[in-house]
Amino acid sequence: MPTLSIHFDPAVFAHLAKAGGDDTVHVTLSLGGGEQNSSPVAPVVPHGPLAELMKAGLLAEGTILAFHQRRAGRQGRAVVTSDGQLIVDGQAAVFPSPSKAAEAITGNVINGWTLWQLPDGRTLDDLRRDLAQGRHGG
Template identity: 70%
Template sequence: MPTLSINFDPAVIAHLTSASGDDTVHVTLTLGAANPSASPAGRPVVPHGPLADLMKAQLLKAGTVLRFYQRRANRSGRAVVTPDGQLVVDGHSAPFPSPSKAAEAVTGNVINGWTLWHVEDDGRPGPTLDALRRELESRNVQ
């Protein structure tokens, strides 16, 4: 019988042990690829969709945690960027193709996810996806 061995990075183990019973933990398993950002066929995963340009410019990376807080509505959301440029939102099994669709899944309203989602920076809100997009546009103008 074949044996499957799974090795986790220590940071993943730390995250799993600190997760509460209400947290959703997403684990991606890739078989047969030495490169974690490669597809099962061994080819690198190429980002596509709305976040692709930010990822190609290294302004956003796979595994980046995005958060938002709406104080008045008492809502918050957390998402993780996938290697192909989608967002996995806590509490949802399928990834979302755009920041706005991901935000809508959490808020229940049509909303501009580009201005809502912030890159998490040491537990504090960092720049919005819209700020990263403007930075990329300013680089392209120069």
């Protein structure tokens, strides 16, 4: 059985110390280049529905998306992964699309592109429109 060694940058512990009791802290692990592993690790390339937004610089890994449906009394929070999927608070699965992620919370088939919002209030659909109109973030 191989030995697993996990090393954290001190900034990770500083971030954890600042987090509140109700905060969710997402940690991503990747293969490192230790003495025994000298082969380079290929960068993660986004794929799936969010990939083009990420490649255009309109959406970044680690972006926190949220929604709040007042009438239905539902809210959700998700984090964009480096490969373009969504980690949804309270869900064990990683979701490949905004609509599947929203459906996991609402229990209904729903358009996640218009539901999920960035911290600045724009929706993923707004970003998609920006991309189609040639407005890129990078």
